[in-house]
Amino acid sequence: MSHSQTLGAGDKLGTGDSYLTLDILPPELAAHAFDRLRDEVKWDVMHHRGGEVPRLVAVEGLVGDDGSIPIYRHPADESPPLHPFSPTVDEIRKAVEKVLQHPVNHVLIQLYRTGQDYISEHSDKTIDVVHGSYIVNVSLGAQRTMTLRMKRDGVPAAADSANPDTPPPPRTTQRIPLPHNSMFVMGLETNAKWMHGIKQDNRFITLKSPAEMFQAGERISLTFRRIGTFLSADQSLIWGQGATGKTRETARPVVHGVKESESLVIAFGAENHQSDFAWDEHYGMGFDVVNFKTKDDEEQQ
Ligand SMILES: O=C(O)CCC(=O)C(=O)O
Numbered sequence: 001m002s003h004s005q006t007l008g009a010g011d012k013l014g015t016g017d018s019y020l021t022l023d024i025l026p027p028e029l030a031a032h033a034f035d036r037l038r039d040e041v042k043w044d045v046m047h048h049r050g051g052e053v054p055r056l057v058a059v060e061g062l063v064g065d066d067g068s069i070p071i072y073r074h075p076a077d078e079s080p081p082l083h084p085f086s087p088t089v090d091e092i093r094k095a096v097e098k099v100l101q102h103p104v105n106h107v108l109i110q111l112y113r114t115g116q117d118y119i120s121e122h123s124d125k126t127i128d129v130v131h132g133s134y135i136v137n138v139s140l141g142a143q144r145t146m147t148l149r150m151k152r153d154g155v156p157a158a159a160d161s162a163n164p165d166t167p168p169p170p171r172t173t174q175r176i177p178l179p180h181n182s183m184f185v186m187g188l189e190t191n192a193k194w195m196h197g198i199k200q201d202n203r204f205i206t207l208k209s210p211a212e213m214f215q216a217g218e219r220i221s222l223t224f225r226r227i228g229t230f231l232s233a234d235q236s237l238i239w240g241q242g243a244t245g246k247t248r249e250t251a252r253p254v255v256h257g258v259k260e261s262e263s264l265v266i267a268f269g270a271e272n273h274q275s276d277f278a279w280d281e282h283y284g285m286g287f288d289v290v291n292f293k294t295k296d297d298e299e300q301q
């Protein structure tokens, strides 16, 4: 069997808890969503290790009656501000929830401006992602390819691993083309055992298919998540799954210390590399830190 396969709708992806769905949006919305989002979304740049990430980003979410907001923490120098769900994003959210059968309250929206824009291979950081929920990527515009690759430590050792001349066993890779109006649904087990990313596509335009050149080669993705950690309206208090105070009543002040931030960043690094990442051990006690610099070399979304 080949260690690299191209898969799509109808296939079980990753460890089997993930799949691709086509035609996620009704036709009218699918036809106009890209242009509407391009205008409607407050696009921002994001920095990682002092450099701009190679795509535009925006964050939207469900704002509570008391002004509280969900927070998704991942290594970035600073996350863009969360805006309330805008009209088109909210319509897409409803279509997503219908398929998923659980609510989502947070979305990272990204604009891949050309084939040169990309996202490095990573595992999503799950400190704030509700256990048992699914993470979804809705794709609009130009088709790009998601690469799923087993984490190195999850690959069974080679037969003759004691011999230093034995090449390391290949890591199974799945390539999943993401056409306009599709939704990639990722289970948390796949997220734990595999990494995912979207490589640059530097082929000449003449070699690209119409699907790959749709919307002049621009792609918008919407990564919806069900988040279980929240900030108060004035962003002074934090509570929930990933915080030390697990309920609104036990909310604690947001922490800005370097030390707390470093230990969370170390846990993020472990989640990126360990297929048997022990969530309770690394994240269970909770972290009240919100912004952090990372020391790791890789981009880790
Ligand atoms: O653009 C995509 O579909 C992937 C985005 C992603 O993996 C992420 O934001 O964590």
Ligand SMILES: [Fe+2]
Binding pocket: 122, 123, 124, 196, 301
């Ligand atoms: Fe991701």
